[in-house]
Every structure is written in structure tokens, then in C-alpha cells.
Amino acid sequence: MSLLVSAAFAALLALPSFSEKIPITLDIVNAFGAPDGFNRSMVTANGTYPGPLITATKGDTLVVTVNNLLDDSSMRLSTSLDFDGLWVNTPDAFNEGSSFVTTCPIAPNASYTYTVPLVDNQTGTFWYHSQLSVQYVDGLRGALIVYDPDDPLKDLYDVDDENTIWQVGDWWHNSTLPMLAGYVATGIVPVSDSGTFNGVGRYNGGPEVPFFVVNVVQGTRYRFRIINTSARNVFTMSIDSHNMTIIETDGTATSPMTVNSIDMLAGQRHSVVVEANQPVANYWINAPYVGGSPARNLNQNATLSRAILRYAGAPEEDPSSPMSLGPADEDLNALVEANLRPLVAAPAPEADINVTLNLVVTAGKAQWNVNNVSYLAPEVPTLLKILDGANSTDDFNVTENTFVFPPNKIVQVIFPPSEDDEEHPFHLHGNNFWLIKSNSSEELNTENPIKRDVAGVGSTGTIMRFSTANPGPWFFHCHIFWHLQAGLATVMASGLDETRKEVHPTQAWNDLCPAYEALPPELQ
Known part of the structure; x- marks a missing residue:
């Protein structure tokens, strides 16, 4: 299949919808393309790189059907899709898309439909990508925009459409x-x-x-x-x-x-x-x-x-x-x-729990450690273990690096200054956090910190706080996916009892793990 430079198709997906449910179909296919003039086989959504633009309006529900049609064995043949930056409430945690944390990957020639309500009036600029190994490096990534008809800043601009996305x-x-x-x-x-x-x-x-x-x-x-x-x-x-x-x-x-x-x-x-x-x-x-x-x-x-x-x-x-x-x-x-401020100023809540995360690379090896643990994806997804009765950190493998917190608490995560010369973009799934101390400054700001879901961790140290009022297992990892693959990740799991009460996966979700586990390694 050839790579399609399909602006018309992307624009079709970008048209505003008057429905509360936005149906989207993404065929994950191998396609040849040459983004920079070098022709190669890629992993794409609907044959394009970047993938088709997904748009919605505040309060809509995304219904994204992923058909895995991958057939090029020089790359991973299974897949899984993450909607980066979207908040995911506890009942929908099984549709969050993090391989081996909230779900198993989608096997070749199989399909899965992610139903993702846009909660709490969330709007803004997001994106989607493969969350399986480093697969999105091969091309599976695209923009996801949630428009706000009541944007309080709309008097500052005249144009905001599919042509203004970079x-x-x-x-x-x-x-x-x-x-x-x-x-x-x-x-x-x-x-x-x-x-x-x-x-x-x-x-x-x-x-x-x-x-x-x-x-x-x-x-x-x-x-x-x-x-x-x-x-x-x-x-x-x-x-x-x-x-x-x-x-x-x-x-x-x-x-x-x-x-x-x-x-x-x-x-x-x-x-x-x-x-x-x-x-x-x-x-x-x-x-x-x-x-x-x-x-x-x-x-x-x-x-x-x-x-x-x-x-x-x-x-x-x-x-x-x-x-x-x-x-x-x-x-x-x-x-x-550190100079960023939210439009609506609000103080960060006081922390109930403090966690310090030390990041260390093993010299000469593709191995990163968080508090002396290199994350290794489990065979049984974290969410499935919780649904089956896991109650504490001891119920997870050490290499899952899973932190367990009670619900309705504020967790402060402290990244001490690092001697590493690379800034690590740490990303929290399903939620965002108050950035109390940016790596760009020595300033501590609890009065009106920006909230975001990716922040750099490096030489001067970083402090962030997040709420566990939204129970579930949420991946927290470096967005340099090579480092993630080498272990630079944790899982922030909260309210395990509440998760069991509220999460009721579909049969389609239950079928993902047996189908994936039955595959020979070359098809995974």
C-alpha cells in the first residue's frame, strides 16, 4: 500500500459533529512513504503520516474503532492506541490504551473499539499514538483536538481549524x-x-x-x-x-x-x-x-x-x-x-503523601531505573490484576514498579536534581498534575501553578502533585520512548477497592489478552 497524503480525508474527519458520539475508524496498516524523501515501510493509521486528524467538541464521546491490518514483519504486528493527555475517569480505565497497564495489545487481523468520554469539560490540544513498545516511531501518531465553543480566550484569535495544527x-x-x-x-x-x-x-x-x-x-x-x-x-x-x-x-x-x-x-x-x-x-x-x-x-x-x-x-x-x-x-x-500561569488562578492543594523518584541509568546498558527498579511490562496487565484482587504493592512484581495510594489524596512527586545531561519528559496518563517546581527554575509555586501532563525532569529537580480522586492504574513514564522501553517508568495506582467497584470491562476487552497471549512471538 502507498502512503496517502490525504488532506481531504483528514479534513473530513475534522468536520464538526453535532452528535454526542464521534465515530472514528482507524485502519492500522503498513504503507510505504517518504516523509523526508527516503522511502520506507511504515506503520500508519489509514495510510497517512501523521495519521488522520481527530476532532471533537467539549463533552463529546470518542468511539474509535481500530482495525489491526499490519502485515510487515520487519516491525511489530500487534498494536495499541493511547490518547495522549485525555483524562480518563475510573469506569473507562479499561479503554485507556496503555499496553500491559490498562489493556493488552490488539492482535493482527483483530479489531477493538475504544470508547472515551471527554470528561470534566476538558478541551485543548492532544494527540494519539501507539503505546506498544516503540511502535509509534514507525509512524503511528496523529493529532486530536477538542474544541471549546465557549473558549474564554477566543477573542484573541480569528482562525482555529484543521489548517492551524502543527x-x-x-x-x-x-x-x-x-x-x-x-x-x-x-x-x-x-x-x-x-x-x-x-x-x-x-x-x-x-x-x-x-x-x-x-x-x-x-x-x-x-x-x-x-x-x-x-x-x-x-x-x-x-x-x-x-x-x-x-x-x-x-x-x-x-x-x-x-x-x-x-x-x-x-x-x-x-x-x-x-x-x-x-x-x-x-x-x-x-x-x-x-x-x-x-x-x-x-x-x-x-x-x-x-x-x-x-x-x-x-x-x-x-x-x-x-x-x-x-x-x-x-x-x-x-x-x-516556570513562568507559565493558568488562566484561572488557583492554588495547588496541600500534599498528603510525598514520593521521591530517583532516576539512574546503568552505564553501558539500555537500562534505566526509578528508585533502583527498571520497569518491565508484566504479562498480565496491572488493571486485570487489580480486578482480580490485588490490594497492595506486594501483589505486583517488583519490576512493575507500581505505587499504591489510597483514594482522594494529593500525592507530591519529587524528582531530585539529576547529573544526567538529558531532560526527561515525564508524562502522567489519564490525569494531569500541578507543576510545583519546573526544571527550568529554582522557584516553588503553590499559589497558581500551571497544570499539565508532561514536564521535564533533569538537572535542577522537578516537583509535581496529582490527585488520586480518580482511582485506577495510571502509567507515569518518560516520553522518550527508548528510555521507557529501557525501564524509565512507573505505575501510579490508587483506590484499588474503588477501581474494582467502578470498572466493568466489556467482553471485547476481556478477549484481548487471551488473543494476544496465544500469538507466537513474531506476531506480537
Whole structure:
């Protein structure tokens, strides 16, 4: 099958629905494509990279049917889908999509329907991707937007539609199975060949694939929703001669903050308002990235990671200005994460429980530890163990690194400063957290901290708090998926009795594990 560049199909899925239930069908297929000019077999949703845009309106329910039609044995043949950033209430925990935490993967030639109510008036910018091993590195990722007809910040922008979504991501020419084997053998995380902007990129010595073009009209204000769909890379976003006003962070409405450069870790999202207030011309959208030494992959040239902001009336050509990495130091007004504030100020609740998580890598090995434990996915999903009677940490394997908390408590997670030179984007599934201390600052903020679901953990230390008022087993892991695969993960399980009372899986969910376990290894 060939990769379909199907803007029309994506737009169809993006049309607003007047139904409370949004039916979506994703055929997970292998398709050949060349996002950066290098042709390879990929794992895709409906044959496209990125996958089809999914949209909904506040209060809707997503009904996503996944048909696993994968047949290329050079990559994983089973699959599982996660809806990154969406809150999942306890009764729906079995549809959360985390392989071996809340579900088993979907076997080849099988189907499963995820029913995900959009709860608590949640709106904002999200995405979906495979949650099986490092499979989304092979292409299974796409945007998911929940619109708010009553957006309190809508007077700041004029346009917010399927054409104002920016998905940046790292891209590899090799498939994941040999890269993962190389990582296990050497402990060296694979370095991407390129970066893509809405599925388009370039690499050193490769063909000059036309840059993605973002069309604007002079005098119009645009809400651009930026999603870092990487499995490793940190992207630095900027637009020549234009400022960006941040109004959303990981689904949280943000007190407007104007900057000209934003660092985005894997899994993070921001909405920014950009006013097309410059002379009619073409301008570079800069999206350079870092993620491992370029010396380990000579294809990599972060300067080639970019797109074009084209004003109506400008010639159809590349900007005349040089390709830069963003604003010069003397002009830099970069986002400092610690300065983000929610639109509606509210204090963080006091912590009832404190947990310290120390992250350590085993030298020379593809092994990461959290409190001296390297996470290893169990054969029986965590949720199934809870439903079968697990009551305490002792009822889980040590390598499941499962923390058990009572319901209706506030847990404070402390990541001490790390000597590791890489910032780890820790992501909480099914919920979000108050960011009490950002890795970007020494400041402690309990008065009006931002709430988000991905935050960096690194050299200065990070502190976050989350509530256990939503019982269930929720994956909490590094969104550098190579590190996750090497053990940099935990499960935050709360209210086990309440989970048993409220979670009633369907027969289709019950059938997933026996079907997957019956597969020979090459089909898993």
C-alpha cells in the first residue's frame, strides 16, 4: 500500500459533529512513504503520516474503532492506541490504551473499539499514538483536538481549524526492531535521521522535499496548535519576525504570555496566537531539534527542520532570509516554563503523601531505573490484576514498579536534581498534575501553578502533585520512548477497592489478552 497524503480525508474527519458520539475508524496498516524523501515501510493509521486528524467538541464521546491490518514483519504486528493527555475517569480505565497497564495489545487481523468520554469539560490540544513498545516511531501518531465553543480566550484569535495544527516529530529511516536491538546491545539511544513538520522533512544529502507551507492572510490572528509527537527529540519553535502568545499548555488554558521561542519536549503541546502583522512575504518557521549527537547519524541536520509561513500574495518560493535556528541571543525572549500561569488562578492543594523518584541509568546498558527498579511490562496487565484482587504493592512484581495510594489524596512527586545531561519528559496518563517546581527554575509555586501532563525532569529537580480522586492504574513514564522501553517508568495506582467497584470491562476487552497471549512471538 502507498502512503496517502490525504488532506481531504483528514479534513473530513475534522468536520464538526453535532452528535454526542464521534465515530472514528482507524485502519492500522503498513504503507510505504517518504516523509523526508527516503522511502520506507511504515506503520500508519489509514495510510497517512501523521495519521488522520481527530476532532471533537467539549463533552463529546470518542468511539474509535481500530482495525489491526499490519502485515510487515520487519516491525511489530500487534498494536495499541493511547490518547495522549485525555483524562480518563475510573469506569473507562479499561479503554485507556496503555499496553500491559490498562489493556493488552490488539492482535493482527483483530479489531477493538475504544470508547472515551471527554470528561470534566476538558478541551485543548492532544494527540494519539501507539503505546506498544516503540511502535509509534514507525509512524503511528496523529493529532486530536477538542474544541471549546465557549473558549474564554477566543477573542484573541480569528482562525482555529484543521489548517492551524502543527505536528513536529523525529523521523528514522530504519524500522524499530533493528534499532531497538541495537539500543539493547549498546545502550546508545538511536539518533533520528530528520525532523518532520506536518509529515514533511529533509536530511543531509537527501532530496529537496518541498517544505510544508502554512498559509496566512495579512491582518489575521491565528491559533496555531503545536504538538511535539517525538519519541526523543526536543524541538525549539520560532517564526522569523513574529512573536507567539501562548494561550494553552497541554490542555490547560494559559494566562497569555508572549515569547519568540518555545522549547517543546516529547509529548508536550502549546497553543500560540500569531498575528500576521508583517509585510506580505515568506517567513521561516524554525523547528530545529536536539536528541543525541549528530555525529552518530550523519543524515541529521536540524537546520533543515522547518516550514514556511506564506502570506497571501507572496510568491510561491522559499524565504529569502537565511535558515537560522531561531532568534539571535540578543533578541531572544524564550519561554521559561516556570513562568507559565493558568488562566484561572488557583492554588495547588496541600500534599498528603510525598514520593521521591530517583532516576539512574546503568552505564553501558539500555537500562534505566526509578528508585533502583527498571520497569518491565508484566504479562498480565496491572488493571486485570487489580480486578482480580490485588490490594497492595506486594501483589505486583517488583519490576512493575507500581505505587499504591489510597483514594482522594494529593500525592507530591519529587524528582531530585539529576547529573544526567538529558531532560526527561515525564508524562502522567489519564490525569494531569500541578507543576510545583519546573526544571527550568529554582522557584516553588503553590499559589497558581500551571497544570499539565508532561514536564521535564533533569538537572535542577522537578516537583509535581496529582490527585488520586480518580482511582485506577495510571502509567507515569518518560516520553522518550527508548528510555521507557529501557525501564524509565512507573505505575501510579490508587483506590484499588474503588477501581474494582467502578470498572466493568466489556467482553471485547476481556478477549484481548487471551488473543494476544496465544500469538507466537513474531506476531506480537
